Amino acid sequence: MTLLTFTEHALPYCVFSAGDDRPRVGAGIGTHIIDLERAFGDKIFAEPSLNSFMARGPRAWARTRERLLGFIRGGQITSTVPIAGATLHLPFEVADFADFYSSLEHATNAGRILRPDDPGLARNWREMPVGYHGRAGTVVVSGTPVVRPLGQIAPGHGRPNLAPTRRLDFEAEVGFVVGVGSAPGQPVPISEFAEHVFGLVLLIDWSARDIQAFESRPLGPFLAKSFATTISPWVIPLAALEQARVVPPPQDPPPLDYLRASQPWGLDIELAVSINGQLVSRPRFATMYWTAAQQFAHLTVNGAALRTGDLYGSGTVSGFRRDEMGSLLELTWGGREPITLGNGQPLGYLADGDTVTLTGSAPGPGGSRIEFGCAAGRITGLAG
Numbered sequence: 001m002t003l004l005t006f007t008e009h010a011l012p013y014c015v016f017s018a019g020d021d022r023p024r025v026g027a028g029i030g031t032h033i034i035d036l037e038r039a040f041g042d043k044i045f046a047e048p049s050l051n052s053f054m055a056r057g058p059r060a061w062a063r064t065r066e067r068l069l070g071f072i073r074g075g076q077i078t079s080t081v082p083i084a085g086a087t088l089h090l091p092f093e094v095a096d097f098a099d100f101y102s103s104l105e106h107a108t109n110a111g112r113i114l115r116p117d118d119p120g121l122a123r124n125w126r127e128m129p130v131g132y133h134g135r136a137g138t139v140v141v142s143g144t145p146v147v148r149p150l151g152q153i154a155p156g157h158g159r160p161n162l163a164p165t166r167r168l169d170f171e172a173e174v175g176f177v178v179g180v181g182s183a184p185g186q187p188v189p190i191s192e193f194a195e196h197v198f199g200l201v202l203l204i205d206w207s208a209r210d211i212q213a214f215e216s217r218p219l220g221p222f223l224a225k226s227f228a229t230t231i232s233p234w235v236i237p238l239a240a241l242e243q244a245r246v247v248p249p250p251q252d253p254p255p256l257d258y259l260r261a262s263q264p265w266g267l268d269i270e271l272a273v274s275i276n277g278q279l280v281s282r283p284r285f286a287t288m289y290w291t292a293a294q295q296f297a298h299l300t301v302n303g304a305a306l307r308t309g310d311l312y313g314s315g316t317v318s319g320f321r322r323d324e325m326g327s328l329l330e331l332t333w334g335g336r337e338p339i340t341l342g343n344g345q346p347l348g349y350l351a352d353g354d355t356v357t358l359t360g361s362a363p364g365p366g367g368s369r370i371e372f373g374c375a376a377g378r379i380t381g382l383a384g
Helices: 036-040 051-055 058-073 104-114 190-196 209-215 238-244 292-300
Strands: 013-018 024-029 032-035 080-082 086-088 097-100 131-133 139-141 150-153 161-164 172-178 197-205 229-231 270-275 278-281 311-313 355-363 369-380
Touching: 024 036, 032 036, 036 058, 051 058, 058 238, 150 209, 172 270, 172 292, 190 197, 190 292, 197 238, 197 311, 197 355, 197 369, 229 369, 238 355, 238 369, 292 311
Parallel strands: 097 311, 139 229
Antiparallel strands: 013 024, 013 086, 024 032, 032 080, 097 131, 150 161, 172 197, 172 311, 197 229, 270 278, 270 355, 355 369
């Protein structure tokens, strides 16, 4: 396995512990974690989450980043521990969780698979970033086992049965973490995206497709999505991704005014999905139809308040080519065209013991790469 290395252009944040020590805030550099409490003497970094630091706002974020860079370039950082010897924890307390459905390629693929007689997009899809609310309490850090969920599964037209899902899937996503909240009843304009959003994580949205098929009409996903969502332990600051910003795909029809940005917020992030160590897909985030800034503006246009620790997922990142598809639903075309892993066994959906790993990176200054670390989860059977 390749050793994780962070450049000074990345400087991602984490919550870590070493040995029997308590969890606290750190920053990644090279193959080590900088102990920010010891390096800065600031008790805010002694806390077991990033929430208090994130709530300080963009000026504090920028000052801390500049100070870190100065220490690193001046050779003044001594309070470090190896990443390999540390335990990485959930990096922030999740306040609310929402997930979007913003890839044109994924939405089109899903329509062709699930509704071959009527594969078109819903009328609202090109007008707004479509999403749903999830369960904040089931967001877990990378490495946490994913227990196969129970739910109602309907065989044909008969009565449903309560049973473990047989069609367990993943969706490769990017998550956006809110640092600064907002007042209830006050929409937050798209121009304030960078003043509220602290950073990014990798996100695996686990999906029980057979449970989802029966429960989703008319209100959408519920138990099929809420049992677990895996995020990476590293939060990449939004400020680290200036070189990754690109113009997003054209939108037709033009979005309503509140969804129009004066600056482009497409992001050139390259993702990679592996199952049991075998690479199966490389989704490209730059092709996402709705941007993270547009999703942000849509979250609050009705007056809903933001809170420190809010997390929202981009939705499945996918492509029309098989090697760019971000879910097994697409990679196996609804389970009808299984893929073959290294052991020679066909795979339609995830089996107990399978491990899904999501990695990602983006362009940095001078040809460098901003590494995101990884989000990974191993499927386990029901307890007992």
